[in-house]
Amino acid sequence: MSALSLDPRTARLVQAYEALSPSTLPALMQLYDEGATFKDPFNEVRGRAPIQRIFGHMFEVLVAPRFTVQHTVTEGDMAFITWDFEFGREAGGKTWHIHGASCIRYGAQGQVLAHRDYWDAAEELYEKLPLIGRLMRWLRGRLATPAAG
Template sequence: MTPSPTASTDPRVAGLAAAYEGLTPASLPALLALYAETARFKDPFNEVHGRAAIARVFEHMFETLHEARFVVTVAVCQVDHAFLTWDFHCRRQPTVEALVIRGASHLVFDGDGRVAVHRDYWDAAEELYAKLPVLGALARWAQRRLRAPGG
């Protein structure tokens, strides 16, 4: 039997994937406990250092978005490096159509098994800006202008 693509035999990665999939404002402290006190976090909008600063990034996410949740699609680990791919589901407003942002995270574990470095990769232009009414039209125009012939 082939394991699920989200399955990881590394308990650090499995625990982290489960924490992200179950992330709520109430469970945020449990997720942060998996991070080193001096962890670094970077995504297209934030670059912060320390568990408290990482907490503020996620608190802001929950304050500004509705029904925010992660679905981990692949979780792999090699020694102290892990790679997760994920779908982030959210709504900008409760009555607005849900967005799905697809991305990936590169994680580096420290000697205690906690996340020391977390770097998210996702295309803000394709995954976010193109889905917004005014910016979307501009993003699609720019994409057409920059696309290679036949692409």
């Protein structure tokens, strides 16, 4: 990680995500409030159990998923974390990379109340798929503003 937040809540969260595995998932969930919300481009849930199911499913369908935190900023009850996510889709296959960011809101007890992930599913995932990727790259080119000359 490039820049570790001096905030102990964020430091604990970063450490938990960078060490995340099926066996450490329950410890990560202890950093979340029982009624915490989680949202990413594919999911929107409330509660520790549904959040845990999302990460559990990640370990079931992906090969060696791993988060590496790049930067953190914490101010008051808010934290912003940039990260890289690396995974495989099949053993011995291509490694995929997603760059994203999380906005975290902490409660009075220091637990995560809200976690929202931001990443571009079109650029980071869909464009890398054979058939859909060609269409997404074409659309991106058609919708892009021409460079000033």
